[in-house]
Amino acid sequence: MTAVQGVDQAFWYIIGFSLFLLTGITVVMVYFVIRYRRSIHPVSSDIRDNYGLEIVWTVIPTLIALSMFYIGWKSYVGLRTVPDDAMEVEVLAQKYSWIFVYDNDKETENELVVPLGRAVRLNVTSLDVLHSFYLPAFRIKVDAVRGMDTYAWFRADELGEYDIECTEYCGVSHSAMVATLRIVPQEEFDGWVEEP
Amino acid sequence: MSETHSFYEISSPPGMTGIKSWLLTHDHKRLGLMYLAAIFFWFNVAMILGLLIRTELMSQGRTIMGPELYNSFFTLHGVIMIFLFVIPGIPAIFGNFFLPIQLGTDDVFFPRLNLFSWYLFMFGGLFAIISLFVGKGFPDTGWTFYVPFSIEVDTNVSLTVMAAFILGMSSLLTGLNFVTTFHRMRDKSMGLMQIPLFTWSLYATAWVQILATPVISITFVLVVMERLLSIGLFDPARGGDPILYQHLFWMYSHPAVYIMILPGMGVISEIIPVFSRKSIFGYKAIVWSSMGIAIAGSLVWAHHMYTSGMSDVSVFVFSLLTFLVAIPSAVKVFSWVATMYKGAIEMTPALLLSLMFIYLFSVGGLTGLVLGSVGTNIHVHDTYFVVAHFHFVMFGGTGFAFFAALHYWWPKMFGVMYRFRPAYVGACLTAVGFLFHYVPMFILGIQGMPRRYYDYLPQYETGNFLAGFGGYLLCAGIVIMFANLLMSFRQGVAAPADPWGATTLEWKVPSPPPVHNFVKQPDIMEFPYDFSGIGNQPGAGARTGDR
Numbered sequence: 001m002t003a004v005q006g007v008d009q010a011f012w013y014i015i016g017f018s019l020f021l022l023t024g025i026t027v028v029m030v031y032f033v034i035r036y037r038r039s040i041h042p043v044s045s046d047i048r049d050n051y052g053l054e055i056v057w058t059v060i061p062t063l064i065a066l067s068m069f070y071i072g073w074k075s076y077v078g079l080r081t082v083p084d085d086a087m088e089v090e091v092l093a094q095k096y097s098w099i100f101v102y103d104n105d106k107e108t109e110n111e112l113v114v115p116l117g118r119a120v121r122l123n124v125t126s127l128d129v130l131h132s133f134y135l136p137a138f139r140i141k142v143d144a145v146r147g148m149d150t151y152a153w154f155r156a157d158e159l160g161e162y163d164i165e166c167t168e169y170c171g172v173s174h175s176a177m178v179a180t181l182r183i184v185p186q187e188e189f190d191g192w193v194e195e196p
Numbered sequence: 197m198s199e200t201h202s203f204y205e206i207s208s209p210p211g212m213t214g215i216k217s218w219l220l221t222h223d224h225k226r227l228g229l230m231y232l233a234a235i236f237f238w239f240n241v242a243m244i245l246g247l248l249i250r251t252e253l254m255s256q257g258r259t260i261m262g263p264e265l266y267n268s269f270f271t272l273h274g275v276i277m278i279f280l281f282v283i284p285g286i287p288a289i290f291g292n293f294f295l296p297i298q299l300g301t302d303d304v305f306f307p308r309l310n311l312f313s314w315y316l317f318m319f320g321g322l323f324a325i326i327s328l329f330v331g332k333g334f335p336d337t338g339w340t341f342y343v344p345f346s347i348e349v350d351t352n353v354s355l356t357v358m359a360a361f362i363l364g365m366s367s368l369l370t371g372l373n374f375v376t377t378f379h380r381m382r383d384k385s386m387g388l389m390q391i392p393l394f395t396w397s398l399y400a401t402a403w404v405q406i407l408a409t410p411v412i413s414i415t416f417v418l419v420v421m422e423r424l425l426s427i428g429l430f431d432p433a434r435g436g437d438p439i440l441y442q443h444l445f446w447m448y449s450h451p452a453v454y455i456m457i458l459p460g461m462g463v464i465s466e467i468i469p470v471f472s473r474k475s476i477f478g479y480k481a482i483v484w485s486s487m488g489i490a491i492a493g494s495l496v497w498a499h500h501m502y503t504s505g506m507s508d509v510s511v512f513v514f515s516l517l518t519f520l521v522a523i524p525s526a527v528k529v530f531s532w533v534a535t536m537y538k539g540a541i542e543m544t545p546a547l548l549l550s551l552m553f554i555y556l557f558s559v560g561g562l563t564g565l566v567l568g569s570v571g572t573n574i575h576v577h578d579t580y581f582v583v584a585h586f587h588f589v590m591f592g593g594t595g596f597a598f599f600a601a602l603h604y605w606w607p608k609m610f611g612v613m614y615r616f617r618p619a620y621v622g623a624c625l626t627a628v629g630f631l632f633h634y635v636p637m638f639i640l641g642i643q644g645m646p647r648r649y650y651d652y653l654p655q656y657e658t659g660n661f662l663a664g665f666g667g668y669l670l671c672a673g674i675v676i677m678f679a680n681l682l683m684s685f686r687q688g689v690a691a692p693a694d695p696w697g698a699t700t701l702e703w704k705v706p707s708p709p710p711v712h713n714f715v716k717q718p719d720i721m722e723f724p725y726d727f728s729g730i731g732n733q734p735g736a737g738a739r740t741g742d743r
Contacts, residue, residue, distance in 0.1 A: 073567025
């Protein structure tokens, strides 16, 4: 399972359970309001508690919650464990653009190009205020903090163009701080990265 | 009842008349109404700002304003809603008015301090207004004031965080007043397990206010010092640590989420039993879950910071604790629903709004699980998913509880009944608009649209357009609800002492209550939600202005 699939699985697991619980709560609530409306059910029963029931509805949600925690954590581990063969790109955030620096000191602005099939490790930092590097298609996001190095990684497993956005408010043109990821075949990348 | 005079007719301290009898009052009920007036004003201002923001976002590019104004507007919307509406809303208005009555006493423990809190609240608001018009105008930092951005911008950050500082002081003193009143002023014959759940929720809230507020106050002072004196605590350019700021900020601001929601839960715990005419289910579990939320909720702040660069160990611990804090909230929801089982349920606007609360709050709580889970949080953190989530909790939760409280206690506070039919129309329109407004934001968030964006990529336009449309419906519903309540003064249908058939002490005194609340020493019931004495007393339907 890829890291992206791991995250998506956690989404489905949590949202699935949530929809089930929400539907249950809502249906029971609406049923009670109709079934026990005063016009047909004028005298209420005096039920104040039921310890057995209360223990059940405390313990079961706790177990569900812990399972959600586990699956969420596991998918996070996938996002943090960088394969050994990953190529590294330095990412510098500034108001209001992204700078990418490659091994051979090639620099690009707002354009990240990587070869198909490679794992890519992004070493992120900021030149001024906080920014946050967000690549929705690969479910990764990490803050760019001046004076501090953070990282994220993804596997470039499909050709195409993907949006990169800044998700930490950084000023007037925050919403214009977008860049593009291009995943290209290895040969094309080799040529591109050697261009001055 | 005609021989008793209401608190509107007799001032406290005695002998004052006119405006003075309000501005210098020690009466917790008058102060509650004075908060109501101020908070009503702020709510409307922030609602209009919110509508302008959504209008701007309805189409790509510039629609009605430029980015500078937009950024100030979303900051102002957040600051006002949080510090001047959601945090003070229920405690300052309904807490002030009803906590002493529910405890069987005549006022809070420190009535003068209570008045002082109101003045602090007004001054805090005044500071916020001043910061709009002097210097470089209102900050554009977002209500979180994240450093180093908030240190280097030249807008009025210092003035605004000072406003928040003063408002925090007001909130803290109100909390202090409630805790002391709870312990020292409670009727001698009222044991801890005989206290109404609304008051219990305010008690739990008050402790959070007392313990957490100083953290944000100090943090805001440090931001001002950083701006004015460059002390280098938060600014990485001077060796400071911006992550430290985030910890300090959320150490208050996450518990503050529980300051916002707990009183709302207390309101719902009052309303559901009354209109089900049946004891609340699991009274003790609700009390313990309130205290549990107050304690556990203070230990989860860094779940706002999974992407901040803090260590993975912290991420692990805070995620685990976050899932545990979900449990007490779930227990409450189950208890409310179970309360209705075999009840004798009468629909009223207050109950309808409470049912809407349960649904909307459940959505808010369950989507919180997506955010608490680390792997999924990384994707949706700081996107519209978060915006939708916290509006479901803060607005669908606290906001709807606030509306429900207004409809529940209106007859007691003002002595008049309102019409039900427009209230239903307004409430339904509000709820439908709400869903239209915020459900698209969940989808936008999962698609990857970041929050605080003046403009967006083309794939997000449909969702934003729908959300804006829902926003207008939502506001129309709210206007109808408020207008209907205000019309009740003109219709002047007098409210009896207990229009609903309720059991807690505020319904044993005249509507509106006399200045010392109780005409004679109240009888404390062994259990506050024992409806066996109410029997077949007619319900609210016979008493509305509709007839």
